[in-house]
Amino acid sequence: MTFRCAEKGAGRLLAVLLACLVPLALMAAPQRAGLMWNRTGLPAVFPLQVRTPAGADYYLTLSDAETGAASLAAYIVGGKFFKVLVPPGRYVLRFASGKRWQGEERLFGPGAQTRRFELPYPLEFAIRGAGIKGGHVVTLSREPPGGGLQAAVKAQYICQIASLEAPELLPGRAQPLRQFHLGGDARSRGILHLQWRLQLGGPRAGTPLEQWQRSLFLLGNPLLPPRASGLESRVGQRPPARFRSYSVRSLFCG
Known part of the structure; x- marks a missing residue:
């Protein structure tokens, strides 16, 4: 008889513990962002x-x-x-x-x-x-x-944004490979790129501001006809070259 009472008391205690633990078990683990x-x-x-x-x-x-x-x-x-x-x-x-x-x-x-x-x-x-x-x-x-x-x-x-990588010199040329870089910083080029693609307009062709913008973006303004940049005479004659490849990278530009 005493054993049965103890058994009943233990059962009630177990039920109380389970009632306390069930809500904790139902709670989800912390969610990662x-x-x-x-x-x-x-x-x-x-x-x-x-x-x-x-x-x-x-x-x-x-x-x-x-x-x-x-x-x-x-x-x-x-x-x-x-x-x-x-x-x-x-x-x-x-x-x-x-x-x-x-x-x-x-x-x-x-x-x-x-x-x-x-x-x-x-x-x-x-x-x-x-x-x-x-x-x-x-x-x-x-x-x-x-x-x-x-x-x-x-x-x-x-x-x-596309950029040109190192060119491959033609056979017989002993000069070292040259790297071609975009001017300015990535943010300024990205803003110009966004303006051109959205056709938001730009400076008048032939002005110093327009020439400076062209120097930032090597591939040129797609809304304007291509023309010589005038830089060739300052840097001297470059050897003929074939570009190996170009790289494309993404950046937030607006």
């Missing part, structure tokens, strides 16, 4: 940068604007720098925010523990002219105490 999944089957190449206020984390989903299908999800730590590449398309952006992540089903918890916000219009991620990938920067901020989130959106571009 970054891309969670991409269900489109398309390559993610377009930039999306999200700036968020500190004090909460954010669960971001992109849904196809036409079909409503879930396309991409990412996790953002509030107040930290966040940038992700997304596939091409038009998407509705939805945010859920809170303090303790509990998985994609429960998000940050029931009721007021999870706050939701949706951009009022879809964002398009697409090619903007030759070699320019158009994306967006979304800045979330909190309204006065008691209010929700508000968003500001601006465009962001990745430009692909």
